[in-house]
Amino acid sequence: MVRPLRADIDLEALRHNYCLARDLAPQSRSLAVLKADAYGHGLVACARALETLAPALAVACIEEAEVLREAGITSPIVLLEGFFTADELACIDALELWTVVHSDWQVEALLAFRPSRPIPVWLKVDSGMHRLGFTPPRVPALWERLAGAGAQVCDLHLVSHFATADQADTAYFQGQMRTLEALAAELEAPTCLANSPATLSHPRAHGDWNRPGVMLYGSDPLEVANAVSRRLKPVMTLSSEIIAVRHLAAGERVGYGGRWQAQRASRIAVVACGYGDGYDRHARDGTPVLVEGQRAGLAGKVSMDMLTVDITDLPEADIGSRVTLWGRAANGVVLPVDEVARYCDTISYTLLTGVLPRVPRRYHDA
Ligand SMILES: Cc1ncc(COP(=O)(O)O)c(C=O)c1O
Structure with a gap:
Protein backbone atom coordinates (compact mmCIF):
# COMPACT_ATOMS: atom_id res chain seq x y z
CA MET A 1 0.00 0.00 0.00
CA PRO A 221 2.02 36.33 -11.87
CA LEU A 222 0.00 39.11 -13.50
CA GLU A 223 -2.80 40.90 -11.68
CA VAL A 224 -4.61 40.88 -15.02
CA ALA A 225 -3.75 37.92 -17.26
CA ASN A 226 -2.66 38.62 -20.84
CA ALA A 227 -2.66 36.63 -24.08
CA VAL A 228 0.70 35.01 -23.35
CA SER A 229 0.22 34.35 -19.63
CA ARG A 230 -2.97 32.44 -20.52
CA ARG A 231 -0.86 30.04 -22.57
CA LEU A 232 1.30 28.99 -19.60
CA LYS A 233 0.91 25.31 -18.71
CA PRO A 234 1.00 23.98 -15.15
CA VAL A 235 4.18 22.04 -14.44
CA MET A 236 3.26 20.57 -11.04
CA THR A 237 0.09 18.58 -10.44
CA LEU A 238 -0.44 17.82 -6.77
CA SER A 239 -2.94 15.00 -6.41
CA SER A 240 -4.12 12.33 -4.03
CA GLU A 241 -7.15 10.10 -3.44
CA ILE A 242 -10.28 9.90 -1.35
CA ILE A 243 -9.48 7.48 1.49
CA ALA A 244 -12.83 7.63 3.34
CA VAL A 245 -16.35 9.02 2.87
CA ARG A 246 -18.59 10.29 5.70
CA HIS A 247 -22.36 10.81 5.51
CA LEU A 248 -23.43 13.76 7.64
CA ALA A 249 -26.87 14.99 8.65
CA ALA A 250 -27.72 18.67 8.33
CA GLY A 251 -26.19 20.55 11.25
CA GLU A 252 -23.21 18.22 11.77
CA ARG A 253 -19.74 19.70 11.64
CA VAL A 254 -16.41 18.66 10.09
CA GLY A 255 -12.84 18.78 11.39
CA TYR A 256 -10.94 20.86 13.94
CA GLY A 257 -12.99 23.60 15.48
CA GLY A 258 -16.05 22.35 13.59
CA ARG A 259 -15.56 25.22 11.16
CA TRP A 260 -17.71 23.74 8.39
CA GLN A 261 -21.31 22.84 9.20
CA ALA A 262 -23.54 20.81 6.90
CA GLN A 263 -26.52 22.86 5.64
CA ARG A 264 -28.12 19.69 4.23
CA ALA A 265 -27.48 15.94 4.31
CA SER A 266 -23.91 15.84 2.98
CA ARG A 267 -21.18 13.50 1.76
CA ILE A 268 -17.72 14.42 2.89
CA ALA A 269 -14.58 12.99 1.27
CA VAL A 270 -11.43 12.57 3.34
CA VAL A 271 -8.37 13.13 1.11
CA ALA A 272 -4.81 12.06 1.97
CA CYS A 273 -3.08 15.46 1.88
CA GLY A 274 -2.55 17.95 4.67
CA TYR A 275 -0.40 20.77 5.94
CA GLY A 276 2.23 18.15 6.84
CA ASP A 277 2.63 17.79 3.08
CA GLY A 278 2.71 21.54 2.46
CA TYR A 279 -0.96 22.11 1.62
CA ASP A 280 -1.76 25.49 3.13
CA ARG A 281 -3.68 25.33 6.40
CA HIS A 282 -5.13 28.77 5.65
CA ALA A 283 -7.27 27.30 2.84
CA ARG A 284 -10.84 28.52 3.31
CA ASP A 285 -14.03 26.49 3.05
CA GLY A 286 -14.82 26.28 -0.64
CA THR A 287 -11.18 26.22 -1.78
CA PRO A 288 -11.45 24.38 -5.11
CA VAL A 289 -10.20 20.86 -5.77
CA LEU A 290 -10.93 18.54 -8.70
CA VAL A 291 -12.45 15.14 -7.94
CA GLU A 292 -11.87 13.00 -11.05
CA GLY A 293 -11.61 16.30 -12.89
CA GLN A 294 -14.83 17.81 -11.46
CA ARG A 295 -14.86 20.81 -9.17
CA ALA A 296 -15.66 20.49 -5.49
CA GLY A 297 -14.84 22.61 -2.46
CA LEU A 298 -12.92 22.16 0.77
CA ALA A 299 -15.15 21.65 3.82
CA GLY A 300 -13.44 22.23 7.16
CA LYS A 301 -9.94 23.05 8.33
CA VAL A 302 -6.96 21.29 6.76
CA SER A 303 -5.40 18.72 9.13
CA MET A 304 -1.77 17.56 9.18
CA ASP A 305 -2.26 14.53 6.92
CA MET A 306 -5.79 14.96 5.57
CA LEU A 307 -8.25 17.44 4.20
CA THR A 308 -12.00 17.19 3.72
CA VAL A 309 -14.10 17.98 0.65
CA ASP A 310 -17.85 18.35 0.15
CA ILE A 311 -18.76 15.77 -2.54
CA THR A 312 -22.52 15.91 -2.00
CA ASP A 313 -23.04 16.99 -5.62
CA LEU A 314 -20.65 14.37 -7.04
CA PRO A 315 -22.47 11.07 -6.44
CA GLU A 316 -19.90 9.02 -8.41
CA ALA A 317 -17.05 10.23 -6.19
CA ASP A 318 -15.99 7.53 -3.77
CA ILE A 319 -13.04 5.94 -2.03
CA GLY A 320 -10.19 5.78 -4.56
CA SER A 321 -11.37 8.76 -6.63
CA ARG A 322 -8.39 10.86 -7.73
CA VAL A 323 -8.34 14.38 -6.26
CA THR A 324 -6.29 17.15 -7.87
CA LEU A 325 -5.26 19.81 -5.36
CA TRP A 326 -3.82 21.94 -8.18
CA GLY A 327 -2.58 21.29 -11.69
CA ARG A 328 -4.09 19.17 -14.46
CA ALA A 329 -6.53 16.31 -13.86
CA ALA A 330 -6.57 13.17 -16.03
CA ASN A 331 -9.54 14.55 -18.03
CA GLY A 332 -7.46 17.63 -18.95
CA VAL A 333 -9.26 20.09 -16.65
CA VAL A 334 -6.80 22.50 -15.02
CA LEU A 335 -7.06 23.90 -11.52
CA PRO A 336 -4.55 26.79 -11.49
CA VAL A 337 -2.32 26.97 -8.44
CA ASP A 338 -2.93 30.74 -8.56
CA GLU A 339 -6.64 30.17 -7.90
CA VAL A 340 -5.94 27.91 -4.93
CA ALA A 341 -3.50 30.51 -3.61
CA ARG A 342 -6.20 33.20 -3.62
CA TYR A 343 -8.38 31.02 -1.38
CA CYS A 344 -5.41 30.71 1.00
CA ASP A 345 -4.67 34.46 1.03
CA THR A 346 -1.26 33.74 -0.42
CA ILE A 347 0.60 33.48 -3.74
CA SER A 348 1.48 30.50 -5.91
CA TYR A 349 5.14 30.89 -4.94
CA THR A 350 4.49 29.84 -1.34
CA LEU A 351 2.28 26.90 -2.31
CA LEU A 352 4.77 25.55 -4.87
CA THR A 353 7.88 26.02 -2.74
CA GLY A 354 5.95 24.71 0.28
CA VAL A 355 5.36 21.15 -0.96
CA LEU A 356 7.33 19.13 1.57
CA PRO A 357 9.87 16.36 0.92
CA ARG A 358 7.51 13.60 2.06
CA VAL A 359 5.49 14.19 -1.11
CA PRO A 360 7.08 12.03 -3.82
CA ARG A 361 7.83 13.84 -7.08
CA ARG A 362 7.25 11.91 -10.30
CA TYR A 363 8.85 13.31 -13.43
CA HIS A 364 7.31 13.04 -16.86
CA ASP A 365 9.05 13.88 -20.10
CA ALA A 366 8.03 13.49 -23.71
C1 LIG B 1 16.34 38.74 -7.75
C2 LIG B 1 15.26 37.93 -8.37
N1 LIG B 1 15.21 37.82 -9.70
C3 LIG B 1 14.25 37.10 -10.32
C4 LIG B 1 13.27 36.44 -9.61
C5 LIG B 1 12.20 35.69 -10.34
O1 LIG B 1 10.97 36.30 -10.11
P1 LIG B 1 9.62 35.66 -10.65
O2 LIG B 1 9.52 34.32 -10.03
O3 LIG B 1 8.55 36.58 -10.21
O4 LIG B 1 9.79 35.57 -12.12
C6 LIG B 1 13.27 36.54 -8.21
C7 LIG B 1 12.21 35.85 -7.45
O5 LIG B 1 11.98 36.00 -6.28
C8 LIG B 1 14.29 37.30 -7.58
O6 LIG B 1 14.32 37.42 -6.24
Missing part, protein backbone atom coordinates in the same frame (compact mmCIF):
# COMPACT_ATOMS: atom_id res chain seq x y z
CA VAL A 2 1.37 3.40 -0.97
CA ARG A 3 0.01 6.71 0.25
CA PRO A 4 -1.64 8.12 -2.87
CA LEU A 5 -0.38 11.71 -2.59
CA ARG A 6 2.19 12.74 -5.19
CA ALA A 7 3.44 15.70 -7.20
CA ASP A 8 3.67 14.98 -10.92
CA ILE A 9 6.14 17.25 -12.70
CA ASP A 10 5.62 17.82 -16.43
CA LEU A 11 9.04 18.72 -17.83
CA GLU A 12 7.61 19.27 -21.31
CA ALA A 13 5.36 21.96 -19.85
CA LEU A 14 8.42 23.51 -18.18
CA ARG A 15 10.14 23.75 -21.55
CA HIS A 16 6.96 25.11 -23.18
CA ASN A 17 6.78 27.88 -20.57
CA TYR A 18 10.48 28.66 -20.92
CA CYS A 19 10.03 29.00 -24.68
CA LEU A 20 7.12 31.41 -24.15
CA ALA A 21 9.38 33.60 -21.99
CA ARG A 22 12.25 33.38 -24.45
CA ASP A 23 10.12 34.11 -27.50
CA LEU A 24 8.56 37.17 -25.87
CA ALA A 25 12.00 38.74 -25.69
CA PRO A 26 13.94 37.79 -28.82
CA GLN A 27 16.58 40.51 -28.24
CA SER A 28 17.30 39.23 -24.71
CA ARG A 29 18.85 36.06 -23.39
CA SER A 30 16.52 34.47 -20.86
CA LEU A 31 18.08 32.65 -17.96
CA ALA A 32 15.97 30.20 -15.97
CA VAL A 33 15.46 30.97 -12.27
CA LEU A 34 15.77 27.66 -10.42
CA LYS A 35 16.19 28.82 -6.83
CA ALA A 36 14.32 27.23 -3.91
CA ASP A 37 14.56 23.75 -5.45
CA ALA A 38 13.19 25.12 -8.73
CA TYR A 39 10.22 26.60 -6.87
CA GLY A 40 9.58 23.20 -5.32
CA HIS A 41 9.75 21.26 -8.59
CA GLY A 42 13.20 19.70 -8.14
CA LEU A 43 16.38 21.63 -8.89
CA VAL A 44 18.38 19.03 -10.80
CA ALA A 45 15.51 17.59 -12.84
CA CYS A 46 14.42 21.07 -13.93
CA ALA A 47 17.98 22.13 -14.73
CA ARG A 48 18.48 19.03 -16.87
CA ALA A 49 15.21 19.71 -18.68
CA LEU A 50 16.26 23.27 -19.48
CA GLU A 51 20.03 23.15 -19.86
CA THR A 52 20.05 22.84 -23.65
CA LEU A 53 17.49 25.67 -24.02
CA ALA A 54 18.50 28.25 -21.41
CA PRO A 55 21.86 29.97 -21.83
CA ALA A 56 22.19 30.37 -18.04
CA LEU A 57 20.52 29.34 -14.79
CA ALA A 58 20.01 31.36 -11.61
CA VAL A 59 19.93 30.25 -7.98
CA ALA A 60 19.95 32.14 -4.70
CA CYS A 61 23.15 30.81 -3.15
CA ILE A 62 26.25 28.67 -3.53
CA GLU A 63 24.68 25.62 -1.86
CA GLU A 64 22.15 25.45 -4.69
CA ALA A 65 24.86 25.96 -7.34
CA GLU A 66 26.95 23.18 -5.79
CA VAL A 67 24.07 20.74 -6.16
CA LEU A 68 23.85 21.61 -9.85
CA ARG A 69 27.59 21.25 -10.46
CA GLU A 70 27.66 17.94 -8.55
CA ALA A 71 24.89 16.73 -10.86
CA GLY A 72 27.07 17.56 -13.84
CA ILE A 73 25.30 20.74 -14.96
CA THR A 74 27.90 22.86 -16.76
CA SER A 75 25.69 25.86 -17.71
CA PRO A 76 26.60 29.32 -16.41
CA ILE A 77 24.96 29.81 -13.01
CA VAL A 78 24.22 33.23 -11.50
CA LEU A 79 24.09 33.65 -7.72
CA LEU A 80 21.21 36.10 -7.25
CA GLU A 81 22.15 36.99 -3.66
CA GLY A 82 25.85 36.78 -4.37
CA PHE A 83 28.10 35.41 -1.65
CA PHE A 84 27.41 35.56 2.10
CA THR A 85 31.03 35.40 3.28
CA ALA A 86 34.30 36.29 1.54
CA ASP A 87 35.58 32.73 1.70
CA GLU A 88 32.84 31.68 -0.73
CA LEU A 89 34.78 33.46 -3.48
CA ALA A 90 37.14 30.48 -3.78
CA CYS A 91 34.11 28.30 -4.44
CA ILE A 92 32.71 30.77 -6.99
CA ASP A 93 36.06 30.61 -8.74
CA ALA A 94 36.32 26.82 -8.60
CA LEU A 95 32.74 26.22 -9.78
CA GLU A 96 32.95 28.99 -12.40
CA LEU A 97 29.87 30.81 -11.11
CA TRP A 98 28.63 34.31 -11.89
CA THR A 99 27.82 36.52 -8.94
CA VAL A 100 25.64 39.47 -8.02
CA VAL A 101 27.30 42.04 -5.74
CA HIS A 102 24.91 44.17 -3.71
CA SER A 103 26.98 45.44 -0.75
CA ASP A 104 30.19 47.35 -0.10
CA TRP A 105 31.81 44.49 1.79
CA GLN A 106 31.25 42.23 -1.23
CA VAL A 107 32.93 44.72 -3.56
CA GLU A 108 35.93 44.98 -1.24
CA ALA A 109 36.17 41.20 -0.81
CA LEU A 110 35.95 40.67 -4.54
CA LEU A 111 38.63 43.24 -5.32
CA ALA A 112 40.94 41.72 -2.69
CA PHE A 113 40.48 38.22 -4.13
CA ARG A 114 42.81 36.62 -6.69
CA PRO A 115 40.65 34.34 -8.85
CA SER A 116 42.13 31.93 -11.38
CA ARG A 117 40.12 33.79 -14.05
CA PRO A 118 37.95 36.93 -13.88
CA ILE A 119 34.46 36.37 -12.45
CA PRO A 120 31.33 37.57 -14.31
CA VAL A 121 29.78 40.16 -11.99
CA TRP A 122 26.29 41.66 -11.91
CA LEU A 123 26.17 44.92 -9.94
CA LYS A 124 22.86 45.24 -8.13
CA VAL A 125 21.03 48.57 -8.24
CA ASP A 126 18.29 49.38 -5.76
CA SER A 127 15.93 51.13 -8.15
CA GLY A 128 12.97 51.10 -5.75
CA MET A 129 12.57 47.61 -4.29
CA HIS A 130 14.64 48.70 -1.24
CA ARG A 131 15.79 45.18 -0.53
CA LEU A 132 19.27 44.54 -1.98
CA GLY A 133 21.53 46.82 -3.99
CA PHE A 134 23.26 50.16 -4.20
CA THR A 135 21.34 53.42 -4.44
CA PRO A 136 21.54 54.86 -7.96
CA PRO A 137 23.88 57.79 -7.14
CA ARG A 138 26.50 55.33 -5.86
CA VAL A 139 26.46 53.09 -8.90
CA PRO A 140 28.69 54.98 -11.39
CA ALA A 141 31.72 55.04 -9.06
CA LEU A 142 31.29 51.37 -8.16
CA TRP A 143 30.85 50.48 -11.81
CA GLU A 144 34.10 52.26 -12.66
CA ARG A 145 36.02 50.45 -9.91
CA LEU A 146 34.70 47.05 -10.92
CA ALA A 147 35.16 47.70 -14.63
CA GLY A 148 38.78 48.62 -13.92
CA ALA A 149 39.49 45.40 -12.00
CA GLY A 150 40.26 43.19 -14.97
CA ALA A 151 41.94 40.49 -12.90
CA GLN A 152 38.82 39.96 -10.78
CA VAL A 153 35.86 41.06 -12.87
CA CYS A 154 34.51 40.40 -16.35
CA ASP A 155 31.14 40.69 -18.11
CA LEU A 156 29.94 43.43 -15.80
CA HIS A 157 26.14 43.96 -15.91
CA LEU A 158 23.62 46.07 -14.05
CA VAL A 159 20.94 44.02 -12.33
CA SER A 160 17.81 45.24 -10.55
CA HIS A 161 14.47 43.88 -9.36
CA PHE A 162 10.94 45.26 -9.77
CA ALA A 163 8.55 45.72 -6.87
CA THR A 164 5.29 46.04 -8.83
CA ALA A 165 5.77 44.65 -12.34
CA ASP A 166 2.78 42.34 -11.78
CA GLN A 167 0.35 45.18 -11.09
CA ALA A 168 -2.05 46.83 -13.51
CA ASP A 169 -1.02 50.25 -12.16
CA THR A 170 2.40 50.78 -13.76
CA ALA A 171 3.37 54.12 -12.17
CA TYR A 172 5.93 52.69 -9.71
CA PHE A 173 7.33 50.33 -12.32
CA GLN A 174 7.81 53.24 -14.77
CA GLY A 175 9.71 55.14 -12.07
CA GLN A 176 12.09 52.21 -11.55
CA MET A 177 12.53 51.95 -15.33
CA ARG A 178 13.42 55.63 -15.69
CA THR A 179 16.12 55.27 -13.02
CA LEU A 180 17.54 52.15 -14.66
CA GLU A 181 17.44 53.49 -18.20
CA ALA A 182 19.32 56.62 -17.12
CA LEU A 183 22.03 54.58 -15.39
CA ALA A 184 22.38 52.06 -18.20
CA ALA A 185 22.70 54.88 -20.75
CA GLU A 186 25.27 56.79 -18.68
CA LEU A 187 27.42 53.69 -18.11
CA GLU A 188 26.66 52.01 -21.44
CA ALA A 189 25.90 49.03 -19.25
CA PRO A 190 24.25 45.78 -20.26
CA THR A 191 21.31 44.97 -18.01
CA CYS A 192 19.32 42.15 -16.44
CA LEU A 193 16.02 43.50 -15.11
CA ALA A 194 12.89 41.54 -15.98
CA ASN A 195 11.33 38.94 -13.68
CA SER A 196 8.30 36.93 -14.90
CA PRO A 197 5.73 39.73 -14.78
CA ALA A 198 8.05 42.18 -16.53
CA THR A 199 8.96 39.53 -19.11
CA LEU A 200 5.25 38.95 -19.74
CA SER A 201 3.98 42.49 -19.81
CA HIS A 202 6.76 45.09 -20.04
CA PRO A 203 8.94 44.82 -23.18
CA ARG A 204 10.55 48.08 -22.05
CA ALA A 205 12.22 46.09 -19.26
CA HIS A 206 13.64 43.41 -21.52
CA GLY A 207 17.39 43.77 -21.16
CA ASP A 208 20.45 41.90 -22.35
CA TRP A 209 19.25 39.21 -19.97
CA ASN A 210 15.81 38.47 -18.49
CA ARG A 211 15.17 36.46 -15.31
CA PRO A 212 11.82 34.64 -15.51
CA GLY A 213 11.05 32.45 -12.52
CA VAL A 214 7.51 31.55 -11.54
CA MET A 215 6.13 31.68 -15.08
CA LEU A 216 8.42 28.77 -16.01
CA TYR A 217 6.39 26.65 -13.62
CA GLY A 218 3.09 27.69 -15.20
CA SER A 219 1.90 30.22 -12.66
CA ASP A 220 0.57 33.50 -14.01
